[in-house]
Amino acid sequence: MLPFALNKSSEDFFELAVTESLDREVRNSYDIMLYVTDRGTPPLTDNETISLTIQDVNDNAPTFPKSLYTIHLMENNEPGSLLASLTARDPDLHENQYLVYFIVEKEIANTSMSMLFSINPENGNLYALRTFDYEREKEFLFHIEARDSDTTLFSLDQYNGEIRTTRMFSYRDPRQQRLVIIARDNGDPPRSATVTIKISTVEQVVTRFTETTEVPIEYDLFTDLNLYLLIGLGSVLFLLLITILVIIVLKCQEPKPSQAAPQGRNSIISQRNSSTIADSTLISSDAYWYSLFLAETRKGKVVVRQPLPNGAGFIVSSIPGSAALTETSASRSSTLQESSSDLP
Template identity: 60%
Template sequence: MTSEGYYALLVSEPLDRENVPEYEITFTVTDRGTPPLSDNKTLTLELLDVNDNAPLFQKSFLTIPLVENNAPGAMIGSITAADPDLHENQYLVYFIVEKEIYNTSISMLFSINPEDGNLYALKTFDYEREKEFLFHIEARDSGVPPLSSNVTVHIIILDQNDNIPAIVAPWRAHGSVVEEVIPRSTDKGTLIAKVIAIDADSVQNSRITYQFLQITDATLFSLDQYNGEIRTMRMFSYRDPRHQRLVVVAKDNGDPALSATVTIKLSTVEHIIKYLSETTEIPLEYDIFSDLNLYLVIGLGSVSFLLLITILVIIVLKCQKPKAAKPTPPCRNSVISQRNSTLADSTLVSSDAYCTQNEGSLPSAAGVQQ
């Protein structure tokens, strides 16, 4: 009670409008007469709002899934906060806290409506290039001074089955046909070929299974649906054709499933001879003999040929040159030999003549002798 006869109403603790917006207080006045008389008065106390509450999100971390190949400008989610204050103190404005992701401003990738908090994707995303985004969204009221809070947003790009399986083995030089040569004496269970396909999609959509699409003889070959190995189920017989055609399809686990095929042409021979084929397992990056090496070989061969011809000509000329006859000096022995030879020849002639005359006419020989 004051000195002027007025009473003061005091509060015993701080009042919070957000908890109790108003109070009804009844005052009773009683005199001290006999009997005492009284009167009642009810007072309604309404609390005025002040900006003492910051915006509040339901969660501090929000995950939003987004399927790849989305349409640009499509709404991907709504982010809202609540403020228990009144009027301008509860009017919220939303905006994305600026940052860079993959060297790109986040405001170039996503946009938020400042009034209702609807979030939009501004571009088409590809799971094989961008798998997730992490940024912050802030909500700010219009009070004086303004209060704000933020939420962490995690955008997860979900994979879509948009990649066709790619067959990497067996290696194909051109097209999708592979030619293999195997001996007819191949045993049962021998590995003939192995088909390997890869898929750029995620785990589920990249799971590959293999199966025969076409096969010449289903009793001759088997195909493992998980690892793509083709093996013989039995040995070849004389009734089996020499050429077999196998078409293998590699299919992923997507919905709808995507697939790729490879054709393997098998030729059976009695004996395999190692030869260099135009379609080898591993492509040669360069020729063994380049043009420069070829020119060097031709040059060396020409020089060697000319050198050989020159040597042969020199040898022939040496052989055709006449040799000079050297005179032999006379000696005593040779004169005696020549004389003896002359005497012997004349004696031989004389003896022969004598024998001839003696056989023809004996008297004439006697007369000559006399």
């Protein structure tokens, strides 16, 4: 007995109605043959076949073959090792049967289960994230949940219009998502507006930087900190420049020191004819005598060199030319007087 009935809706029209609920998981299609007969003599008939396909709805929850799984793991295991592969079944079709696996969050000894175990959300492979020690941890009890997908990818807040994702994206989900958002007021008659949003999902690109990878750095040259640093550096440079200029000026204004006498020469000051005469004692050579002779003769002076008593050198004296003539004549007259006194 088919769960359908043919009801007369008007004088010349009939409608095919469903007499009970249909379950696609029990029967997914029907072939219905309709016969029509007139009231003539002889009566004439005709028939028509209608093929009915039941569309799937997400009316079945996923189930695991067993409600409790016991997994044995050797201690000192390698981190990331595969523990088991858990598979749930969902009799629905297409996106309604795509399952996502989760570890129900739970803490054991202040440690989250997601820090100890990991499950692949698409195929149910369970992994250990770290090494276990039997003397410290002997067993763990936690729950794994399998969820199907007619849960939509997005949800819309009816008050502020925020669009949020309700679950994690899977490779089974289309790359392009199309959302139609309708905003409707409460007026009479109600007014509405519609907008279409297209969402494209892209793969996350992870760039591995090496030591030779150069990453451009974007920064603002005129932040407050940089401005203070520039002012401080400029002040220091200005003070340094002023200090250098002052030192140069002081060096230029210092009197030049008198040229030191050569090695082996002593300077003497003597008074002759009420004038200061620079005398020197020459020990090593006649270079000083010659230079002094040339310099003083240009000034109209006479240079006299007298040997020291001990023979250690000479006393070099310069006197004005007039005084030299007076002294010379006086010495000659005295010499003549001494010479004449010696005569008998």
